Amino acid sequence: MKKDKRISKRISKRVALIFLLSVVLSMWAGLDICAQRIKYTYDNAGNRLTRQKEIVVQTRGALSDEEEPSVYEEELSETKVTIYPNPTRGMLKVDISGVEKFENARISLYDLTGKLLQQWAGISQSNEIDLSERTPGMYIMQVAYNGKISSWKIIKE
Numbered sequence: 289m290k291k292d293k294r295i296s297k298r299i300s301k302r303v304a305l306i307f308l309l310s311v312v313l314s315m316w317a318g319l320d321i322c323a324q325r326i327k328y329t330y331d332n333a334g335n336r337l338t339r340q341k342e343i344v345v346q347t348r349g350a351l352s353d354e355e356e357p358s359v360y361e362e363e364l365s366e367t368k369v370t371i372y373p374n375p376t377r378g379m380l381k382v383d384i385s386g387v388e389k390f391e392n393a394r395i396s397l398y399d400l401t402g403k404l405l406q407q408w409a410g411i412s413q414s415n416e417i418d419l420s421e422r423t424p425g426m427y428i429m430q431v432a433y434n435g436k437i438s439s440w441k442i443i444k445e
Contacts, residue, residue, distance in 0.1 A: 335370050336438070369431055375443035378420030382431060384413050393433040397442075400426060419444050 329338045367386040374380070382395060393411045397419075398404055408417065411433070419427075419442070427442045 331370075333370070333372050333374060335368075335372075335440070337368070367436070369438055369440075371429065371431075371440055371442070374440075375445045376419060377445050378418060380417040380419055380429075380442065382411070382415040382417060382429075384411070384415075384431065384433065387413070387433055390433050392435070396430045396432070397422075398428040398430070400428065402428075 326339060328336055330336055367384065370381075370383045370385075372381055384390075390412060393409070395408045395411055395415060395417060396404060397406045397417075405422075405427070408415070411431075417429075422444050424444050427444060429440045429442045431438050431440070
């Protein structure tokens with residue numbers, strides 16, 4: 289009698305699991321499949337110019353050759369940040385164009401562990417940063433203005 293109850297309980301659990309799995313799979317089959325790609329463009333000095341985000345939505349089944357995926361693009365604003373020379377031996381120039389007003393603007397220098405090494409507040413369109421006292425190596429520089437932050441890899445020779 290106890291054996292029959294245990295077998296019945298196991299079967300009930302398996303049936304419930306199979307039912308739940310079939311419900312989840314049927315719901316998943318009705319969803320659209322999305323993929324996201326992000327592409328960047330850079331200038332010759334290695335400064336990022338644009339970021340383009342593509343979201344490809346594919347409805348049930350594979351796309352045929354005639355179907356085009358839906359693509360949504362997002363580009364960065366007209367702001368351009370130029371940091372040169374990179375690699376540098378000491379003096380680094382940071383130019384920011386396309387920004388009229390600088391609110392809470394700052395440049396921050398981090399080591400590769402994320403430790404803040406130095407920060408310059410009150411930046412403007414043209415800034416000179418002296419790294420001559422820093423040891424040779426790689427650093428991360430963040431340029432923040434008007435609620436936007438961009439990060440750059442800086443090499444000190």
